[in-house]
Amino acid sequence: MSNVFNTSQLKLAFDFAEYTGRHIFLTGKAGTGKTTFLHNFKEESSKRMIVVAPTGVAAINAGGVTIHSFFQLPFGPHLPEDIYASQGVSKTIQKMSGLKKDIIRNLDLLVIDEISMVRADLLDAIDDTLRRFKDPLLPFGGVQLLMIGDLQQLAPIVPNDEWALLKDYYETLFFFGSRALKQTNYISIELTHIFRQNDDHFICLLNKVRDNQIDEETLQALNDRYDPHFNPSDNEGYVTLTTHNKQAKTINKNKLRTIDSETHTMVAKIEDDFPKHAYPTDDELALKIGSQVMFVKNDTSEDKLFYNGKIGTVEKITDETIDVKCSGNSDVIQVKKMEWNNIKYTIDEENKTIKETTVGTFTQFPLKLAWAITIHKSQGLTFEKAIIDANAAFAHGQVYVALSRCKSLEGMVLISKISRECIRHDPEVLQFMHDIATHSPGNTLLDESRYNFQLMLLKELFDFNPIQYHAHEALKILNKNRNKVPSSIIEIMGELNQSLTNDMIDVFYRFEKQIHRLLQDNNNIEENENLQERIKKGCVYFSEKADSIILNALEGMPLDIKNASVKKLLKKIISRIKKEVMTKIDCLQACVNGFSVEIYLHARG
Numbered sequence: 387m388s389n390v391f392n393t394s395q396l397k398l399a400f401d402f403a404e405y406t407g408r409h410i411f412l413t414g415k416a417g418t419g420k421t422t423f424l425h426n427f428k429e430e431s432s433k434r435m436i437v438v439a440p441t442g443v444a445a446i447n448a449g450g451v452t453i454h455s456f457f458q459l460p461f462g463p464h465l466p467e468d469i470y471a472s473q474g475v476s477k478t479i480q481k482m483s484g485l486k487k488d489i490i491r492n493l494d495l496l497v498i499d500e501i502s503m504v505r506a507d508l509l510d511a512i513d514d515t516l517r518r519f520k521d522p523l524l525p526f527g528g529v530q531l532l533m534i535g536d537l538q539q540l541a542p543i544v545p546n547d548e549w550a551l552l553k554d555y556y557e558t559l560f561f562f563g564s565r566a567l568k569q570t571n572y573i574s575i576e577l578t579h580i581f582r583q584n585d586d587h588f589i590c591l592l593n594k595v596r597d598n599q600i601d602e603e604t605l606q607a608l609n610d611r612y613d614p615h616f617n618p619s620d621n622e623g624y625v626t627l628t629t630h631n632k633q634a635k636t637i638n639k640n641k642l643r644t645i646d647s648e649t650h651t652m653v654a655k656i657e658d659d660f661p662k663h664a665y666p667t668d669d670e671l672a673l674k675i676g677s678q679v680m681f682v683k684n685d686t687s688e689d690k691l692f693y694n695g696k697i698g699t700v701e702k703i704t705d706e707t708i709d710v711k712c713s714g715n716s717d718v719i720q721v722k723k724m725e726w727n728n729i730k731y732t733i734d735e736e737n738k739t740i741k742e743t744t745v746g747t748f749t750q751f752p753l754k755l756a757w758a759i760t761i762h763k764s765q766g767l768t769f770e771k772a773i774i775d776a777n778a779a780f781a782h783g784q785v786y787v788a789l790s791r792c793k794s795l796e797g798m799v800l801i802s803k804i805s806r807e808c809i810r811h812d813p814e815v816l817q818f819m820h821d822i823a824t825h826s827p828g829n830t831l832l833d834e835s836r837y838n839f840q841l842m843l844l845k846e847l848f849d850f851n852p853i854q855y856h857a858h859e860a861l862k863i864l865n866k867n868r869n870k871v872p873s874s875i876i877e878i879m880g881e882l883n884q885s886l887t888n889d890m891i892d893v894f895y896r897f898e899k900q901i902h903r904l905l906q907d908n909n910n911i912e913e914n915e916n917l918q919e920r921i922k923k924g925c926v927y928f929s930e931k932a933d934s935i936i937l938n939a940l941e942g943m944p945l946d947i948k949n950a951s952v953k954k955l956l957k958k959i960i961s962r963i964k965k966e967v968m969t970k971i972d973c974l975q976a977c978v979n980g981f982s983v984e985i986y987l988h989a990r991g
Contacts, residue, residue, distance in 0.1 A: 396423060398832065399575045403495070404431055405983065406835035407842060409531040409572035411501070411562075413822065415596060416790035417582025420534050421766055424448060424499060432987045433530075435495035440503045440542075442664030446726055447694075447766065448499040449742075452664075453508065457515045458482050463548045464511035466555055466565055482519070485732060490519040493529050500765075501535035502783075505542040506556050506563035513566035525569045533561065537815045538596045539783045540765060558814050573831070574822040582768050588795040596786050597819075598811040605804060608789070612800040616773060620678055623697045623713040624799070626758035626773040627788045633775070637758035645674045650703045652751055660728045660746035667754040673700055679710060680756030680767075683724055691719050695767030695791075697756055708751055713770065724752045761788045770797050777802035785809045840911045841901075843986055844921070847973055848897060848928055850890045853936070853966050857883050860959045863952065870949040871956075882939040890931055897924055912982050921981045929974040936967050 391400045396419065399412050404427075414420055428437065428449065437450030438457075445452045454461065458480040496512075498504060513526050520527030537560065544559050556563045583589050587607075594604045618624045620641075628634045642649075654669040662669075667682050677700045681692040692698075692712070701718055702709035709718045728746040761776065761784050769791050776788045785808055792798040861883055864876045897920075904917040911917065940960055947953040969990065976989035 391423070391426065393577075393579050395575060395577050395579065398827070398829075399423065399577070400427060400430070401832055402573065402575065402827070402835065403427060403530075403532050404433065406832070406839045407530050408835050409526070409533075409567070409570045411533045411572060411574040411822075412577070413534075413536055413574065413819075414577030415580060415593070416536065416539065416787070417580045417768070418577035419579075419581050420536070420577065421447070421499075423577075424497065424534055427532075428497075431495070432984070433494040434492055434991070435497055436489065436493065437497040437499060439499040440508075441500070442661060444500045444503075446664050446666055446728070448497075449729070450497070450499065451730060453498070453504070453512065456486070457512055458486070459508070459511050459515070463551050464507040464514075465551070466507075466510055482515075487519050489732070490516060490527070490529075493520070495530045495532060496526070497532045497534065499534050500540075501533040501561050502537045503535070503540055503542050504533075504561045505544065505559045506561055506565070506567075507552055507559065509561050509564035510566050513564070525566045531567075531572070537783075537819060538811075539787050540762060541783060541812065541815075560812070560815060560818070562818055573827045574825070575827065576819075576822055582790070583793055585794050588792075591795070592786070592790050595789060595809060598809075598816055600806060600809060605806070607795075608804045609800065611795065611798050612803050614801050616799045616801060618773075620676065620757075621699055621713070622771065623678070623699070624771045624773050625678070625680060625697055625756050625769055626775060626801075627761050627764055627791065628758055628775050629761055629784060631760050631762075634758040634760050638755040641757040642672065642674060642677060642755065645676045647674045647676065649674055652708075654748055654750035655723075656746070656748055658728075658746040660726075660748045664728065665748060666726050667750055667752070669748075669750070671751060671753065673703060673708070673753070673755070675700055675703060677755060678757050679753040680759070681710075681721075681752055682754055683726070683752035686724075692721075692752075693768070695764075695769060697769065697771070700753075708753065710753070721751055721753065723749050725749045764788065764791050767791055768793060770794075771799075772797065773799045773801055775802050776800075776804065777808050783810070837909060837911070840983055841905075843983055844901065844911060844981060845898060847977060847981065847986060848894050848924055850886060850894060850928075850932070850970070853963060853970070854883065854886045854891060856959055856963045856966070857886060860956060860963075863955060863959070867949065867952045870952055871947050872944065875943060875945070875947070878939055878943050882936065885935045885939075889935060890928065893927070912980075918980050922978055925974040925978040929971050929978070932967050932971050932974070937964065940964060 391397045399410065402408055402410055412420060412423065424437070428435070436456065437448050438453045439445040439448050439450055440453055442452055453459065460480065496516075516527030516529050517524070520529060542559055542561075549559070552559065555565070561567070580589055583592070591604055591607055594600055626634070626637055628637070650673050652671040652673065654665070654671070656669065673679065679698055679700055681696045681698070682694060684694050685692045696712060698710035698712035698719065700708060701711050706722065708721045710721055711718050726748045727744045728748070729742045730745045732741055732743045765787060770793055772792050774788045776785045785804065789798070857879065861876070861879045864871055864879055868876065900920060901917065904914060904920060905911070907916070908914040940963060943960070945953060945957060947956065973986060973989045976985055
């Protein structure tokens, strides 16, 4: 494991996500490294995962896709499945492509970033979809969840008319109100080491705002930074954070208008599929020399000259480069256009892994006008100097988000006073976060969860029930169309089903009992010598049977079916069986010298 997980909490979060099947809520104050954890985990993990987020910009920043686009979910409220069933009403199910169905069937881990903005009913809609295409008996279809976010920051949007429809089924529409999530024994890990600020006094003030522990002393300390007439020169690098988008746009337009020089409009290059709502900056970026700008992407070069949220002033503009001077830096940064990718997930047919495929690109200078931005769009950013106008805050967590963007108290100026009324908290969130702080998981639970995960994977290695399910499906189609298919095909498929039951499924159940008996003496699966010997023999047996019973039967099956639709359907199922059997054989042969989670997951892809 990389040393990027360099605190005990980060390592614990990595170990639970990578070595167990536990659902995880990873939270932490602003600046504790949640986004960095996600990017590093994607690089390090061997699990088959996808990353989703509630908004287009959040999805692009997380290197994933939006929840609604991946799961083909309509916008608006989602009533639970059982409500429809109890009322005898059929729920409209969105069509999903075969590719997405295959991705879900192969999925180990679903990462949901910015979970604070995800509503409980949306999480239940995800549960419905995963159950439909994976395991209908398990919450989220048996897929592990890694939910990342801070509930003390931006909250889900719940219009009154939608709450009126949902209030009879949900106590709260924060994600933890999800009916499916309540069926799981998920854990919560709170990151507490703050990387963004290093001033203990400022950190203490932020914590009091976050935890609803505001007193007169805290308000006074914050409002000591109040200066309603503050008007810094443009070269000082202050950015104004506002509650409403209209305010930010007006400030930026007015500031740009006051600069007496030529306007340069830099037009983005947009290729293929990149939706407008996910644009990371303006597609027509209007700048002048002297404009205050903010970088909207990290420098990916070795020099690391800028980061998302860094403020500077434009000094020179050409078609190919823009020179930006940042406060505290003696050298000008020569900025070139950069590329953002809109990705979708596909299945690599060769090794059966889930892979990211770029379906569209947005190429533009990684800058935007930044005399002002909204608090909402400042989420995840860090500023050396900020002017905050948060008195008109209308949403839970908005003031905390604004204040916590600043690296220091000295770099923050308030042009409207902070009052108790503008600091909004939800009592349900406060209670939930209190429970997290008092029920932090430790190594004992990690060891127990790791063992259960290893045992689940070991059983999965020898379990041919999912493959028999497809064989049953094929036989059902054949029997339904008896008059359209040769009897020899029905006979071969029937014999295959019977052999699967007698020589593989029944043997698996007996083998499963042996596994549990051998684990009574030593429950360390990877170091239990007697168990490993049985596993080696089992790998040889099941690998040979998979080849001789399943593949031989399918290779010799005549598909001279005149009915085109039946033939197409049967070929599709047989192709799926063959793929799954070949993957199973690869895994069995990889473990023929001994089972370990690492070996198995690598072979499974």
